[in-house]
Amino acid sequence: MTTHSAAAWPLSPLPGLLARLALTVPFWWSGLAKLLDFPSALAEVAHFGLHPPMLFALLVIAVQLGGSILLIVGAWPWLAAGALAVFTVAASLMGHAFWNLPDPQARFHDMNAFLANLGLVGGLALGAQTARTSRKR
Numbered sequence: 001m002t003t004h005s006a007a008a009w010p011l012s013p014l015p016g017l018l019a020r021l022a023l024t025v026p027f028w029w030s031g032l033a034k035l036l037d038f039p040s041a042l043a044e045v046a047h048f049g050l051h052p053p054m055l056f057a058l059l060v061i062a063v064q065l066g067g068s069i070l071l072i073v074g075a076w077p078w079l080a081a082g083a084l085a086v087f088t089v090a091a092s093l094m095g096h097a098f099w100n101l102p103d104p105q106a107r108f109h110d111m112n113a114f115l116a117n118l119g120l121v122g123g124l125a126l127g128a129q130t131a132r133t134s135r136k137r
Contacts, residue, residue: 016130017072023127024068026120027084031064048094063087071124077131081124088124092117 034041050056070080098110
């Protein structure tokens with residue numbers, strides 16, 4: 001790699017694209033897994049008390065896959081990141097309610113997962129920003 005190309009790397013759209021691809025892995029991977037094993041997706045949403053399970057499973061898959069694709073390609077990045085962020089916060093509140101757990105080890109584990117998901121929400125905002133910036137070039 002020449003000095004010129006190394007200096008141009010941060011200014012190219014590729015780093016942002018790769019970062020958004022990596023950022024959305026948990027979403028598109030989960031969406032694909034749910035799509036390929038729909039009975040498990042139905043069981044998962046039913047486990048969290050979401051009814052009707054068919055509707056919520058389809059909505060989760062649509063948000064995970066649709067939001068990921070839109071954010072990766074940079075189309076409507078704030079809408080995509082916002083949908084994924086709302087999904088992440090809702091899933092964290094339902095799945096990692098550490099404040100309700102009496103067992104200290106389980107509480108610690110769920111608190112860490114909850115906080116990691118908050119970090120992911122921040123990353124989604126940065127991902128939307130890189131998508132917006134790279135589309136302007």
